[in-house]
Amino acid sequence: MKKSISDKVYQQVRDSIITGEITNREIILEQVIANKFGISKITARSILQRLCHEKYLTSYPRKGYLINEITALQCKKIQQLRYQIEAYALRLIVSQGLKNELVELEKLLEQSVENSKGPYQTINTRFHLLLAKLSGNEYIYDVLYPYLGYVARYAIASIERGRFSPETNYHYNILHSLKNKDINTALNYLRLDLQLEKDEI
Structure with missing residues (x-):
């Protein structure tokens, strides 16, 4: 089954978190993700919230998202x-x-x-x-x-x-x-x- 644009972007962001391309000191913004991948801000928010649900990220209202460090x-x-x-x-x-x-x-x-x-x-x-x-x-x-x-x-x-x-x-x-x-x-x-x-x- 063909992946949706949302799923492809989700996978790219997730893999960037796993590999350290996005660092745990970097504030992730919905608009930046939207601009980088050419998607809507709503889609970017959905992707980042999915990553929060999977415990990769924590959302900070009106600030952005940060990576959860694994001990x-x-x-x-x-x-x-x-x-x-x-x-x-x-x-x-x-x-x-x-x-x-x-x-x-x-x-x-x-x-x-x-x-x-x-x-x-x-x-x-x-x-x-x-x-x-x-x-x-x-x-x-x-x-x-x-x-x-x-x-x-x-x-x-x-x-x-x-x-x-x-x-x-x-x-x-x-x-x-x-x-x-x-x-x-x-x-x-x-x-x-x-x-x-x-x-x-």
Whole structure:
């Protein structure tokens, strides 16, 4: 289905927030967004209010909008929630014996070069969303989707401050465990991939 202009602008503004193109010190104005993207002020307001609802922004009446900063504790809580959501997806994949479908994951991981700057187009994000898709429960995908954006924003901001460095991922380990229908090992690698300790899940 073709995206509306509003959805396209929403995605561009959201991704600019996630990647740090728009900083948390920058006051976002409806008129500026309207002028930049060639849309009405009403449409700009609707987009910014949507981002407020999704907790990316806070509205300050008669002043504008500011980005909500994600703390380390908030990120940890998001990762803990993600573990519960994605663990359920892994269990569904194993219970359905989706061995042929796992080829999609393998093909994705073979793309060793990141060729997109979009936060939702990285191999890491696509891997976790594909796990959700393969589970067969479309609601898992819908629930997981926004949290991946929050974590990406925290990671990018932390890297810029020198407080975070990307850890080794465990995607291949998760894939091989799923192929072997070894759910316990898959869950352990999922925990490691989300950088959680055993007592944090």
